[in-house]
Amino acid sequence: MCEKQNVACDCGLRKFEKVCRILDKYDRRPSKLVPILQEVQHEYRYLPEQVQAFIATSLGLSPARVFGVASFYANFALEPKGKYVIHICDGTACHVKGSERIKEALHKQLGLDDKKTTTSDMLFTVEAVSCLGACGLAPVMTINDEVHGQVTPAKAVELVNGIREREQAE
Secondary structure (H helix, E strand, C coil), X not given: CCCCCCCCCCCCCHHHHHHHHHHHHCCCCHHHHHHHHHHHHHXXXXXXXXXXXXXXXXXXXXHHHHHHHHHHCCCCCCCCCCCEEEEEECCHHHHHCCXXXXXXXXXXXXXXXXXXXXXCCCCEXXXXXXXXXXXXXXXXXXXXXXXXXXXXXXXXXXXXXXXXXXXXXX
């Protein structure tokens, strides 16, 4: 149930309970759209279109405005991502030291390519990023917020296989 009853929101819908709590945390202020979207994305791992529309209605904004902000910033995802998001740095130092081979090894291991970046079981998403800011550790990749430096293709595959084994054991 929403704490703020004076806003146009049907929070009786269980699927939006988490979103309502986030909106209430920010007093439903349109000026807090970015942190609201960040927290919502943390819950869903992306920003579903239906949730964006709900946020727009709840904040008194147009859906186009919310979509415009969500699509402008690279950190917002409009498509579902896996439980483990792997970022492979493709900055100059990492590229020179073989980041492309790491990406190719992970793509091969996970059955992905540049267009299909998330595994069908929604466990992994692999993305190349411009720079992770850890050039001294090149080549670098992150798995969620964990940084791995001096990665080789074999090490990257080993890390992914270890995660998959842990997930299957649980």
